[in-house]
Amino acid sequence: MSIPTLGRRSRPGSLGLFGFGAFGRLAARHLASHFTIRVFDPALDPGEPLPPSVAASTLERAAECDVVVLALPVEGMADALRGIAPHLRPGALVLDVGSVKTDPARLMDELLPAHVDVVATHPLFGPESARGGLAGLKIALCPVRGRGLRWIEAFLRRAFGLEVVVTTPEAHDREAAMAQGLTHLIAKVLVEMGPLPERITTRSFDLLREAIGMVRNDAPCVFDAIERANPHAPAVRRRFLELTAALGARLDAPPPA
Template identity: 50%
Template sequence: MITRPASTPALQPSLLLVGFGAFGRLCARLLAPHLRLAVCDPDPQAGALARQMGLALAAPEAAGDFDFVLLAVPVPALEPSLRRIAPHLRAGQMVLDVCSVKEGPAALMLRLLPESVQLLATHPMFGPQSCTGAPAGGRVVLCPLRGEWRRVAGFLRRLGLRPILSTPQDHDRHAAMTQGLTHLLARAMAGFDPHPAIRTRSFDLLMQALAMVGQDAPEVYEAVTRGNAHVAPLRERLMRNLAQG
């Protein structure tokens, strides 16, 4: 065992952030003060934004150089991203995703990544629209797939976040209502603008809640409403309830 001199500070863990869209930038803002973070994104504009934030850039071939690899890409981009990094990973690393659905992404990670790599499927239950300041109290779902996960849970608690342990299947069943139906309602209510001058406080609060997801990227809407198999029965139930009302 190597002992560090008392005057030598331990290096921060390193993380490769794959994907630098709106959610990737949110991840960078929250994590960069605590980790040695680099960004991997082929889009030149994303790379320019990362450099403006003082972040290093890295290619997929460098994935093995980091303690953690966090995939912040849309669900359709997950499989090609996993295939690009898979040959370069090393034993003991942890790979995480932040996709809005968990069953499909979890299955892809287990199938495509080496067995020697630790896997943790995650879903922060907040996003760029709802997390404009400190994320204190925000929920983060953790779905352990392979290896140790408690270290990540402890780190999240130190950030003031609330880890919730789940399976991918249970996550998607719960998220079908809390996220899938919310997005469906936001899409349906979007056609009722402008809001009337005569309205209740409850209406204002409802519109504020729906506005938090109304500006999400189209691929997020597709993932949480069509990529989650548990949403379709709830949609049908909602339609029946409205018809009976």
């Protein structure tokens, strides 16, 4: 496989992209100058114009690429892995980009053939937060098996200026349950409380509204994955709601004499 020498060529190899939703499109836009991209998504409109170096493909052709990226909802991961497994070439590198890592990492290890490398990844940004470019944004990499970690880590730093955080699926989910789970939970509540004030605001509220804007248009499956598929999210959510209720009770009580 050509992975270790990708950076030495003007057209460094092929990348199969499974899923062409909001994040799949973001990935294709940034990766098209580094790979020839084959996209497989049954929901893709055949008449949709695609960026240069990006073409609609069959499942089989997309799975035969040097690098395979699964930009799919967590609930569809198992079926997708079973579908691509027979077509993966020896030495291919398979990545996912989901918000939760424990179950996807386990599924990729169990369902993919032993001859492929596997790294579970979580770009800690989305289309909204990446509007100004990728430099300085974070991505978590969780090595599952094989030797692909060193190459993908160097590539992401060199090509996009990303800050790479290498961790385990378990450690990722434990921290993401608070860092991401609470962000989306608070954003969901505030959006439903809206409309949010526009004129009489503080700087801290403006920052909060900016954070809400980064996640409020995420697909419902993203919110469900963050809040339901992360094994650590329920405990963090319960603790947050318990503390919120306790604070509310204290504020509702008569002030001490």
